Amino acid sequence: MPKVTVSLDADLAIDVMMLSGAANPQDAVELIVRDYLARSRRTEARTGTPDDSARLTREQRPHTEG
Template sequence: MAEVKVSLDAELVVEVMVLAGVGNPQDAVELVVRDYIARGHRTEARAAERDDARREAGDRPQEPQG
């Protein structure tokens, strides 16, 4: 896998290390990035499920309640 080097503010990296509970700065940042990507995939899956449910329901608008 190709690698990319990125410069980050030291305080930001220390905060990530503390929150991730990791002693290595590179590992801590990698964990955060992987978590961000995983959350994005979960969000996409939930949105697709909602779209599928609407299609199956026939896209009928709800009647006003009141």
């Protein structure tokens, strides 16, 4: 997998390390990003995507008797 280099403010890197419990900034940022992505997927699974809005707003179809 290709690697990307990102520059961060030292205070931000330290905060991320403290929150994640990681020993170095690289691992800390990776853990935070992976958690963010996993949480986003869990949220979509529970709430649906914007395409699911039609499912939630049911139109009242006229009842036909025949």
